[in-house]
Amino acid sequence: MTGHKKNDAGPKLLSGGNPQIPKGEGNVPVAAYITAMPEWKRxxxxxxxxxxxxxVPDVHKAVKWNQPFYGFEEDGWFLSFRCYTKYVQVQFFRGTSLDPVPPKASKHDEVRYLDIHEDEELDEDRLRSWIEQASRLPGENM
Incomplete structure (x- = not known):
């Protein structure tokens, strides 16, 4: 018989080190997710x-399916990200409409990914451009 102990280690990490955070709207669950991201991924x-x-200062945030989502309450989501074993994956829901198109294809026609690995230089100018472009496109309702 197993006992029930309080888990002081924080949220459970799922496959690939992705934090298991309860679904929720706003900054609090997103901040909890980020705090629980392991090691360099945080x-x-x-x-x-x-x-x-x-x-996008007026962005709406939420955690759904154990990953942060960013968008607008009335217009849907334009971006999310999650942890995998060797990288953090940024998902652009209308990625095929971005210029340039993010590098990694998806089984979903419009979705494109950017995988960020440890010790990789983050091209913040390109990310800013993609975020700005994505925020002007119709969002994905989920």
Whole structure:
């Protein structure tokens, strides 16, 4: 028989180190997700979140399916990200409409990904441009 102990280690990390955070709207669950990101991935999460807020100050945030989502309440989501074992993956829901198109294709026609690996130089100018472009496109309702 297993006992029930309080988990002081924080949120459970799922496959690839992706934090398991309860679904929720607003900055609090997104901040909890970022805080729970393991090791170097936390810095990437903080930088991504800060970039989105800087480019789109009125952005709406939520955690769904154990990943942060960014968008507008009335217009849907334009971006999300999540942890994998060796990278953080940024998902642009209308990625095929961005210029240049983010590098990684998806099984979903319009979705494109950017995988950010440890010790990789983050091209913040390109990310700012993609975030700005993505925020002007119709959002994805989920």
């Amino acid at each position: 810095d990437i999460g903080e930088r991504l979140d800060a970039l989105v807020v800087d480019v």
